[in-house]
Amino acid sequence: MKENKVKDITSRDIDFSKWYTDVVKKADLIDYSSVKGCMIIRPYGYAIWENIQSTLDKTFKKLGHQNVYMPMFIPESLLNKEKEHVQGFAPEVAWVTHGGSEKLEEKLCVRPTSETLFCEHYAKIINSYRDLPKLYNQWCSVVRWEKTTRPFLRSREFLWQEGHTIHATEDEARLETITMLNCYADFCKNILAIPVIKGRKTEKEKFAGAVDTYTIEALMYNGIALQSGTSHYFGDGFAKAFNIVYSDKENKLKYAHQTSWGVTTRLIGAIIMVHSDDNGLVLPPNIAPNKVIIIPIGKDDNLNKRAYEFKKLLECNGINTIIDNSDKSPGFKFAEAEVKGIPVRIEFGQRDLENDSVTMVRRDNGLKEIVKIEDIPNKVLELLAFIQNDMYERALLRKNEMTFTAKNLDEMEKIINKQPGFIKAMWCGNEKCEIQIKEKIGVTSRCIPLDNNEKISDKCVCCGKDAKELVYWGKQY
RNA sequence: CGGGAAGUAGCACAACUUGGUAGUGCGUUCGGUUUGGGACCGAGAGGUUGCAGGUUCAAAUCCUGUCUUCCCGACCA
Numbered sequence: 001m002k003e004n005k006v007k008d009i010t011s012r013d014i015d016f017s018k019w020y021t022d023v024v025k026k027a028d029l030i031d032y033s034s035v036k037g038c039m040i041i042r043p044y045g046y047a048i049w050e051n052i053q054s055t056l057d058k059t060f061k062k063l064g065h066q067n068v069y070m071p072m073f074i075p076e077s078l079l080n081k082e083k084e085h086v087q088g089f090a091p092e093v094a095w096v097t098h099g100g101s102e103k104l105e106e107k108l109c110v111r112p113t114s115e116t117l118f119c120e121h122y123a124k125i126i127n128s129y130r131d132l133p134k135l136y137n138q139w140c141s142v143v144r145w146e147k148t149t150r151p152f153l154r155s156r157e158f159l160w161q162e163g164h165t166i167h168a169t170e171d172e173a174r175l176e177t178i179t180m181l182n183c184y185a186d187f188c189k190n191i192l193a194i195p196v197i198k199g200r201k202t203e204k205e206k207f208a209g210a211v212d213t214y215t216i217e218a219l220m221y222n223g224i225a226l227q228s229g230t231s232h233y234f235g236d237g238f239a240k241a242f243n244i245v246y247s248d249k250e251n252k253l254k255y256a257h258q259t260s261w262g263v264t265t266r267l268i269g270a271i272i273m274v275h276s277d278d279n280g281l282v283l284p285p286n287i288a289p290n291k292v293i294i295i296p297i298g299k300d301d302n303l304n305k306r307a308y309e310f311k312k313l314l315e316c317n318g319i320n321t322i323i324d325n326s327d328k329s330p331g332f333k334f335a336e337a338e339v340k341g342i343p344v345r346i347e348f349g350q351r352d353l354e355n356d357s358v359t360m361v362r363r364d365n366g367l368k369e370i371v372k373i374e375d376i377p378n379k380v381l382e383l384l385a386f387i388q389n390d391m392y393e394r395a396l397l398r399k400n401e402m403t404f405t406a407k408n409l410d411e412m413e414k415i416i417n418k419q420p421g422f423i424k425a426m427w428c429g430n431e432k433c434e435i436q437i438k439e440k441i442g443v444t445s446r447c448i449p450l451d452n453n454e455k456i457s458d459k460c461v462c463c464g465k466d467a468k469e470l471v472y473w474g475k476q477y
Numbered sequence: 478c479g480g481g482a483a484g485u486a487g488c489a490c491a492a493c494u495u496g497g498u499a500g501u502g503c504g505u506u507c508g509g510u511u512u513g514g515g516a517c518c519g520a521g522a523g524g525u526u527g528c529a530g531g532u533u534c535a536a537a538u539c540c541u542g543u544c545u546u547c548c549c550g551a552c553c554a
Contacts, residue, residue: 017548034527036545092553113554147478147552154553227554264554297513331514349513359513477554 009339011278016222023272024151026339027281037149037156041265044340047289048268049159053139055191055287056161056263059183065135065163070117072140073108078116082241085115088208092144094156110143115209115234115260118164119242126256129168129248135176137163152269153226153477160264166244166256170235173257177233180261181214184229192267193284193392194218194274195399196228197422197472199447204431207260211235217446217472219399220273223420225446225474228270231261269477274395275364281341282364284391285384292321292380293342295333297349306353310346310376317377319384338363343387344380364391403472407457408464412441412473422446422474426467428460437462437473446472 009026012019024030029045041049057067073096080086089112096108111117118136126132139161146154163180167173181198188194196216206213210232218228236255239245245253275282285291294310296303307323314321322342324333330347337345341363348358352370360369360379364387371379402421406412415423423443427433438444448469460467 015548021547032546034545088553142554144553146554148550149546158554160554230554262554266554299512327512329512329514329516331512331516333515334513335515347513351513 009278009280012221012276019278020269020273021151023276023280023339027341029268029281030151035156037146037154039151039155041159044289045268048271048283048287049265051287051289052191052263052267053161056183056187057139059187060137060161060163063135063179063183065137065165068136068138069140070111070114070121070138072111074111074114074116075106075108077106078120079109081116081119082209082238085209085238089113089144092146094143094145111140112142112144113260113262114138114140114142114162115164115238116242118166118260119238119244119258122166122256122258123242123244126166126244126246129246132246132256133165133167133172133176135163135165137161150269150477152265152272155265158265160262162260162262165259166239167258168246168248168254168256170257173235173259174233177212177214177231177259177261180259181216181229181231184231184261184263185216187263188216188218188228188267188270189392191284191286192271192274193286193388193395194228194270195392195396197447197449198451199449199472201230201447202431202434202445202471204434205445207232209234209237211237214450215447217422217474218270218274219402219422219474220270220477221398222273223402223475224273225422225472225476226266226270226273227446227476228267229261229263232259234258234260275391276341279335280339282391283341283343285343285388288341288343289320290322290340290342291319291384292344292346293337294321294323295330295337295345295347296323296325297330297347299327300350303349303353306348310358310373313377314380317381319377319380334361344383346376346380362387364394405456406461407459408461409437409440412437412443412461416441416443416475420475422472424454424456424470424472425461426455426457426459427469427471428463428465429468430460430463430465433460433462441473443473443475446474446476448472 009022010018028042030042031040033040093112094110097104141157141159143157146156149155165176185196185198188196196218198216201213201215212233214231215227216229218226220226236257238258239255244256246256248254292314294307296307304325307325311321311323343363345361346358352358356373357370358373360371404415404421404423406415406423406425412423434445448471452470454470458467
């Protein structure tokens, strides 16, 4: 490996946690605020979120979803309507108890999630099968009073989207749940270059109030798993609690079936922990706010003029480009561009121009290439596609390398002591084993994979009784 | 929420042990010289030492509380 070119970033192989916070700060993604766990998302960090948002929003709309906005306050009585749901969220909600100096008659919870608000609304607007389905989504922030906080991975307020849909039948709702799970998985793969495991959560790990919770699980560089998105099938549980009924074609009253699904700013944490390196952020081209940075070397006016020409040329091809023509030294600019993870750097000086060429450098692997000026737009387009693809392939390879199998607890323990990662192992389906594995080995069930029928063994990894399912286990953020 | 560490200029740190009114480097501003991997010279600006109490003639320094950050656990996207 090359020497670390960036000052003040701890090596990720020496102290991964420290490295993560260093990158977050040095790339200028966030600043801390004076309230614990509440971060200021800086312009560069927010630009990444905006890209995530706009890409997903288009996909949602293509699939027929509409955006709405729900209030941020939930009356206590409303939150209390669905038992499991309250129990799951009550420990971490923030309450508003006063308006001005007046004590409120009923305290208001700051939404940790909006199921109850959507349900209350659906109960009002749904009467007939003709009113179904409703495919709503909202972009907003939610508040969960976390004890331990980390930028992007766990903050007390975070940005997300929450889709809430309601359907006439179970089949239709289940299809929606899986459709959205696939939508997230495809987004991670194609846009964020992050491979994920699609799966179902165990009873123990599922969302409070859900019949089934589906998840996409990504593996970070250090082998720790990150739940990166969830999609829930609610059955008619919420419909019963909130009395959401409709008249079907035979004029019989029926309960509706619901789903909800969401991804959060945590995805930014995933991008960092999957792709970035000791020189800072590495952004997949498809999500990078700026795809190219042009750095003219020297202060000749002509260099500047050419830089703007190149920028214009690239932007005509839809490639966001910035120029660094400050009077910092070239080395400084290179390092700065690397910390920020800009996928392609174009550098040129008088020497290059005399040969009608520029130098292009890839952020992901540092490879340099001399490119003829006339080839610039095509070459950049090609490079961006290569980078996107290579970043996914590298992440996939690393995920696969860090995915192990175990037939019994001893094997599990050996694996986890040597190198954290995903551990595939069979499970009998009994929650007692799940708890025991967590207590003894320190890993939790991540998911029961959807598209993997492998049989590691006939027996449960924990109790040795007949195995029912393959489970991905791992340490998690 | 438990266990540990830390908070002094934008950033990294020194001064704290032994109380006497804050310093270094980087950055920043201005002027100049530079430019192919974090340039150089000169001049300047920037601080009620996280906050609140207490001890004292006197507190960055000692004591108490509190807030924030980081690390390790338990809980969660």
